[in-house]
Amino acid sequence: MYILFVFAVLSHMADLVVQCAPLPELLDKDPQFQQIVARSRSLTGKILLLIPETHKSCVHTETLQLNSSDNAKLGIMASNIGIPPPPVLKVVSEDFTLETSLRRISEGLHLHRNLLSSVCGNKDIVIELMADIRDLGLQINKMLKMLQTETVVQPTPTPVALRLPGEYEIQVAAHLTLVQLQSFGQDMVRFFRSLEQNDEEETES
Numbered sequence: 419m420y421i422l423f424v425f426a427v428l429s430h431m432a433d434l435v436v437q438c439a440p441l442p443e444l445l446d447k448d449p450q451f452q453q454i455v456a457r458s459r460s461l462t463g464k465i466l467l468l469i470p471e472t473h474k475s476c477v478h479t480e481t482l483q484l485n486s487s488d489n490a491k492l493g494i495m496a497s498n499i500g501i502p503p504p505p506v507l508k509v510v511s512e513d514f515t516l517e518t519s520l521r522r523i524s525e526g527l528h529l530h531r532n533l534l535s536s537v538c539g540n541k542d543i544v545i546e547l548m549a550d551i552r553d554l555g556l557q558i559n560k561m562l563k564m565l566q567t568e569t570v571v572q573p574t575p576t577p578v579a580l581r582l583p584g585e586y587e588i589q590v591a592a593h594l595t596l597v598q599l600q601s602f603g604q605d606m607v608r609f610f611r612s613l614e615q616n617d618e619e620e621t622e623s
Contacts, residue, residue, distance in 0.1 A: 451564060452614070454557050459610035461554040466603045468547045473596045476538045479586065482593040489597050496594050499587055500580045504529060504602040509612045517565050519609060520558050526602050527555045533595040536580060537588055 473484045481488075505522035508514045531551045538544045582588050 448564075451561065454560050455610055455613045458554055458557040458561075459607060459614070461550055461557065462603050462606045462610065465547065465550050465554065466600065466607070468543065468550065469596050469600045469603070472538070472543045472547050473593070475541055475543050476592045477589055477596070479589045479593070482589060484593075484597060484600070489594075492590065492594060495590055498581065499591050499594075501533065501591060501594055501598070502529065504598060507602075507605045507609050509609060517562065520562050520565070523606060523609070524555060524558045524562070526606075527551050527558070530595060530599045530602065531555075533591070534599075537582070537591040537595060 470484055483489075504526040507519060507522055507526075510516045510519060531548055534544055534548055534551075580591060582591060
């Protein structure tokens, strides 16, 4: 069973380092921007709360547990199935712009929404989770529009085929998608928190 979908080209893996970094001058004290950041962080929290229930609804193989240390052993199977890793998130710095970070979040949300649609079916909890991912993507797009001063060329999507010959592979794909989304969501929370911390420090200084 082959499922085709598109996702933006992903970057190499690296650790997410949480630290405060200056925002672009026009946004560091913009209340509208900070409201969107807070709303994005809230939506991310909601997504993280829905993941365990979604996993319970979609994954019925007893050996596949959401927070198991055995998940690290499934890396080869993820590669064999064709599940791509999420983009790496970093906080804003001179070498890593806010726009780059937001674009990576947008790419990651798009990736996981497509994966969920492909391997988790149309259950109510999945639809709710995908709706929250979509809404978070809209908030990210709002921030990107506030940042853009010129037309930015979007990366060309790359087609990917999931190799799912049987029900067990579908179960593993659903499991790994939710495990990966949970980790990506935790990184997003830390990223949004770093933006909020930046604003707080500016206020105190």
